[in-house]
Amino acid sequence: MNKFFISIxxxxxxxxxxxxxxxSEGYKPGDKARDFTLKNIDGKMLSxxxxxxxxxxxxxxxxxxxxxxxxxxxxxxxxxxxxYKPKGYPVVAINPNDPSRVPEDSFEKMIERAKEKGFTxxxxxxxxxxxxxxxxxxxxxxxxxxxxxxKDWIVRFVGAIDDNAKDASQVKERYVEEAVDNLIAGxxxxxxxxxxxxxxxxxxxx
Amino acid sequence: MxxxxxxxxFFLNGAMLFAQNIQVIRKKELLELLKPAEQQVVVYNFWASxxxxxxxxxxxxxxxxxxxADKVKIVLISLDxxxxxxxxxxxxxxxxxSFDTFLLDETQYNTWIDDVEPRxxxxxxxxxxxxxxxxxxxxxxxxxxxxxxxxxxxxxxx
Numbered sequence: 001m002n003k004f005f006i007s008i009x010x011x012x013x014x015x016x017x018x019x020x021x022x023x024s025e026g027y028k029p030g031d032k033a034r035d036f037t038l039k040n041i042d043g044k045m046l047s048x049x050x051x052x053x054x055x056x057x058x059x060x061x062x063x064x065x066x067x068x069x070x071x072x073x074x075x076x077x078x079x080x081x082x083x084y085k086p087k088g089y090p091v092v093a094i095n096p097n098d099p100s101r102v103p104e105d106s107f108e109k110m111i112e113r114a115k116e117k118g119f120t121x122x123x124x125x126x127x128x129x130x131x132x133x134x135x136x137x138x139x140x141x142x143x144x145x146x147x148x149x150x151k152d153w154i155v156r157f158v159g160a161i162d163d164n165a166k167d168a169s170q171v172k173e174r175y176v177e178e179a180v181d182n183l184i185a186g187x188x189x190x191x192x193x194x195x196x197x198x199x200x201x202x203x204x205x206x
Numbered sequence: 207m208x209x210x211x212x213x214x215x216f217f218l219n220g221a222m223l224f225a226q227n228i229q230v231i232r233k234k235e236l237l238e239l240l241k242p243a244e245q246q247v248v249v250y251n252f253w254a255s256x257x258x259x260x261x262x263x264x265x266x267x268x269x270x271x272x273x274x275a276d277k278v279k280i281v282l283i284s285l286d287x288x289x290x291x292x293x294x295x296x297x298x299x300x301x302x303x304s305f306d307t308f309l310l311d312e313t314q315y316n317t318w319i320d321d322v323e324p325r326x327x328x329x330x331x332x333x334x335x336x337x338x339x340x341x342x343x344x345x346x347x348x349x350x351x352x353x354x355x356x357x358x359x360x361x362x363x364x
Binding site: 163164195198 | 259287329
């Protein structure tokens with residue numbers, strides 16, 4: 001019996017030690033997400049609140065031009081927008097990278113890339129990187145599916161688009177599609193957080 | 207025939223210079239590699255040939271291997287797709303990495319990222335510096351000064 005209490009005590013100590021570790025920042029499913037006002041590639045400022053197609057929510061994707069994993073997903077991001085914009089969940093792409101570190105991610109190059117690929121969704125620049133930091137984006141691509149509740153935007157999914165970056169035809173689990181389908185059906189999102197390999201966001205060096 | 211032998215000789219010579227071996231591993235072997243060693247500082251670096259900052263920081267791991275030869279073990283783990291193993295090998299040779307390295311052949315990322323490090327969202331470069339239960343997790347490009355400082359801290363810790 002004594003042993004039992006000792007092991008409980010040890011477990012509690014371990015928990016305390018664990019909680020001393022810095023908690024990872026950023027949004028988790030269930031959190032309320034802040035809106036933003038960022039410059040789109042057409043030169044106009046865009047917010048979630050004033051985005052006419054975002055009637056039910058939005059698929060916010062932190063991505064960029066240069067990252068090979070972002071490139072692998074460009075066509076799939078276009079497909080997501082085509083499928084879910086009519087259902088009230090349009091794609092909003094945000095490039096958070098510091099262009100002085102990656103010239104390929106400059107505003108001019110964003111305009112070029114969007115034209116080349118025929119992006120059907122806004123491609124915004126997070127110049128101060130404040131939105132990426134607040135959301136807790138670390139990768140490109142990194143998806144945050146938001147559900148609109150009155151005036152609030154609730155995070156319902158954080159993570160990867162699907163389970164096969166390399167080959168779209170071999171995808172077995174479409175995480176973002178499943179999450180949005182769950183929301184549209186009024187269900188709880190089954191897999192609300194999914195990790196995947198990607199490029200680090202290129203933060204400004206202070 | 208002579209020509210062929212000569213060519214073969216050249217080839218072998220080239221290969222001997224930086225005998226770079228990439229061992230292809232799966233999740234099980236990766237987790238085995240990550241098991242903490244009580245008395246040794248181990249530097250793990252997750253990289254890929256397509257990741258520019260990863261390639262850029264690679265020389266600091268060679269430098270670590272040279273400066274802390276007997277004290278620190280370096281484990282480089284490429285996350286390149288298996289069909290790109292030669293691309294990874296080329297970079298390692300160019301960067302004159304002579305110790306053995308690994309390539310993780312697991313593209314179902316969500317099945318193993320949390321097992322490596324729960325704080326990690328999957329972006330690379332990612333470096334872990336570990337000794338026993340102490341673990342430093344760095345999810346950005348490192349400089350030699352930063353890496354050296356962290357290694358020193360762990361080497362002198364009990």
